[in-house]
Amino acid sequence: MTFRQFAFNNVFRNKRIYAAYFLSSLFSVLVFFVYAIFAFHPNLSKVNPNVAVGLHFAEGIIYVFSFIFVLVSMSAFLKSRKKEFGLMVMLGMTNKQLRRMVFIENVLIGFFATVSGIAVGLVFAKLILMAAKSILSLEESLPFYLPWQAIILTFSAFLLLFIVISFFTVSILKGNKLIDLIKGSTAPKKEPKASIVLSILAALLLAAGYVIALVVREMQVVVAMIPVTILVIIGTYFLFTQLSVFTINHLKGQKKLFWKKTNLVLFSDLAYRMKDNARAFFFVAIVSTVAFSAIGSLVGFRYMFTTAIAADxxxxxxxxxxxxxxxxxxxxxxxxxxxxxxxxxxxxxxxxxxxxxxxxxxxxxxxxxxxxxxxxxxxxxxxxxxxxxxxxxxxxxxxxxxxxxxxxxxxxxxxxxxxxxxxxxxxxxxxxxxxxxxxxxxxxxxxxxxxxxxxxxxxxxxxxxxxxxxxxxxxxxxxxxxxxxxxxxxxxxxxxxxxxxxxDWNGTNQGFGAVLFIGLFIGAVFFVAAGSFLYFRLYADLEDETRKFSAINKLGLTDKELSKILTVQLGLLFFVPIIVALIHGAVALTALQHMFDFNLFKSSALVLGTFTAIQLVYFLFIRFNYIRKIKSAM
Structure with missing residues (x-):
């Protein structure tokens, strides 16, 4: 077996963890490629040249976000594989070979994600071009063409992205001692503690941000936007790092609740998981809020201006x-x-x-x-x-x-x-x-x-x-x-x-249709990335969870009780950041409504409700597979 074959086999051995990362990367490539197909379409520039410019701008946003997302995801993967890397070092692998292996793995996944994303885009290109007629309110459908420019741009851009990220990720392995690699995630953790002052500050910052956003009217909304955003971001960070842990510790102090049925198992581990995943949850909440607010605003603007032009x-x-x-x-x-x-x-x-x-x-x-x-x-x-x-x-x-x-x-x-x-x-x-x-x-x-x-x-x-x-x-x-x-x-x-x-109505509808088309997929990328990041965090801890529940199972834990504990635990970890994002998004869309003195409840409810329904389906899918894997491993 050659060294390259060894790296190739490593990817397939860890396909469970890499699956969501691969699919999310594929989705990012797919959306980028779809935008490129439209941006380079010879007929679209004749209809509305501004749309092509907007599509290229959207590609830039997706590309930057994909870089951050992939980099953070790969860092999480490497940390979860520390024990595996430690064993390889013990068996004689040098640090140089270890970094080379990780580099090859990353480039390999990136290559297949890029090729697969382009392939899927080509398969559905005709269908997407047909759908664009109704979304962009075009009089004639856009004919299919072989998008060589889009293929070359997407392949070169994302291959470069994965190569650059591979150089970044291998640097994470530098400076790790063998003992740290061997211990991996089994190293003892300190009991999570929270600052009362920072917990109260989190509540005050969020409350202040919400009150200001809901009280201001008309152009005051624009003036208040930046300070409110800063307050909410800082408050959200302390919400997950401090207030959530403080709340769980307080609930653990309630003996009647803590000693009831399986709550002891649930609460004992929940504080650790909240503390460990606080930054991930903060990332998910903020990214999801951006997705909710952006798409909600675009849908609201289109509804508002097309309704207003007819009403006035x-x-x-x-x-x-x-x-x-x-x-x-x-x-x-x-x-x-x-x-x-x-x-x-x-x-x-x-x-x-x-x-x-x-x-x-x-x-x-x-x-x-x-x-x-x-x-x-x-x-x-x-x-x-x-x-x-x-x-x-x-x-x-x-x-x-x-x-x-x-x-x-x-x-x-x-x-x-x-x-x-x-x-x-x-x-x-x-x-x-x-x-x-x-x-x-x-x-x-x-x-x-x-x-x-x-x-x-x-x-x-x-x-x-x-x-x-x-x-x-x-x-x-x-x-x-x-x-x-x-x-x-x-x-x-x-x-x-x-x-x-x-x-005039048709022109307005077309203009906002183009903007909505651009923003819709950007929001979708953000949302899929947020959900995938939760998936990464859950499966990174799968081995430790299996070991823990195997030990508890020997003490008499039934399958029904195990499913209940895992469902509640997954539900809290999965929906807490999403619920926070929904609240943030609802407040932001309400402020937008106050800015224009126009009722946007229907469009806001439609966007937030759709995202909630999608997230619920995603949760049920993850829950089924997660519980099945833990039970099969036990």
Whole structure:
């Protein structure tokens, strides 16, 4: 047997421990490769060049995270194999040969993980490209192509990553004495103790972070983000290293609880495991929080902005014409000609502008007047009959634009006041928040008699086209923007403004679909890595657990009691960091909700619920295999 064969066989002998590491590395390679397939796709850059840039950025994030994840995982593996390495040294293996063996093993696993990840990506490439059509809201599916650039980039990048990590990991073995290697994990451990001061500090830091995050509103959320993040990270670290151990030791002091059935076995070992795995749990909690918050934010943003754009604009097409616009009737006839196959209603409002000092601002010296009859007709077309008004001659209703995100634009609303201007007075009897006029401006709704008496200004005109199935008008809207010669990102011209809800909604949906697509897999990588790290920690201690329960079994421990102890122990170790991450994520998403004053409960619950369900399935799978291996070893 050659030395390389010996290293190769070592990998297969430890395949139980290396399995999760191999699969997680494969998944990281797979996601990186999928992003590369899209980033280099010749048709995607034509649809949206920003998506390709975002995909390459996502690849960079995954690559950096994969480096940290693989490095930490390999360090944990090497520590769990110290006893094995000690025996090899006793049998004559030199330190140089030991480091060489570990280097070959790491490169070998990395090579097969990289090749397997690329192979799996190629197998499912066609399916993934087809799925991208709905995720990115593309009009045409992306055809399959042979992604040579993606293959070369992924293979070279990850092979380099595993080689560099192999150099890092072999340095961990330097300086280890033979006696330390032989003892391995069997060296006696000191009884875990916790500082009361640091335990209280952990609770205070987390409480302070949560309170600040939940109390702040609007842009204060952005200001509070960094200090809250620092408080929560430090608090989480002390939660696992101090408060968890303190809580377990306190429970052990409760004799009725500690001596009840198998709790003695459970609590006696739980404090040691929490202390040993504190950093791992901290890592899992923070990484999972990032995954929850990132994906929850992206899903929430997409839901919020696509909902808001539809809620804030009741009309499929809006055309606002300034005074003196010679193309007004030509454009209106053009819009109507494009809607021959649609059933629609048209609302029309003429706006006269006057100067009212108490309402004038530096940027908007004039305010528009709308007649009562035209406003009521527009409200009827928009389907908002509850917004219709009834006014006497000198009465007015202040109409301000009210957005579904962040509320109204007017900050100083007064229900009743007298508005004086050069031609007389108006009695403001009420304020009305609405988005019926989709120009994002504020107006005064006045009686028809008062409106007809204003002669100084030539009126501007606003048209609203109500269409039931407005999402089907995206292509028509795009064509109208081109024919009118206005920008497709704003629709503004010197004399008029034209907006198309279907086209704008579709563009917003596509943009956030691309961002969600990018963020979804990054979050998935983080989440899989977090779950895999728990798997590594559990199986690294499998030999010690088997030895311990074999001894207890001789004292009369039944299979049912063994399964119960292991289930509770695994459940605590598996779900405590995930529950902490869920709480962190829920607080972060609630703060996001407060920032925009928009209800994101459904999207947040969907994301957190999905992750919880996946983690539960993962736990049941791990529990079944873990208990089976311990029982078979006993």
């Amino acid at each position: 604009r009741p009309f499929a097409f809006e055309y606002a014409s300034n005074a003196g616009n010679e193309n007004e009737q030509k454009h209106i006839q053009l819009i109507e000609s494009k809607l021959d196959s649609f059933t629609y209603e048209k609302g029309e409002v003429h706006v006269k502008k006057i100067s009212i000092p108490s309402l004038a601002t530096k940027h908007i010296p004039l305010i528009g007047l709308i007649s009562e009859s035209e406003f009521n007709q527009l409200a009827k077309v928009a389907g908002e009959l509850d917004k219709q008004v009834k006014l006497k001659d000198n009465e007015t209703v202040y109409l301000y634009f009210q957005s579904s995100v962040g509320g109204g634009t007017e900050r100083d609303l007064v229900e009743k006041r007298t508005l004086e201007f050069a031609g007389g007075k108006l009695n403001q009897i009420a304020t009305l928040g609405s988005n019926i006029m989709g120009t994002y401006d504020n107006y005064l709704v006045v009686s028809d008699t008062f409106y007809d008496g204003i002669k100084e200004f030539e009126p501007e005109t606003y048209y609203g086209f109500q269409i039931q199935n407005w999402k089907d008008t995206a292509k028509i809207g795009e064509g109208l923007l081109k024919e009118m010669g206005v920008s497709q990102t704003g629709g503004y011209s010197k004399n008029f403004h034209f907006s198309t809800l279907g086209y």
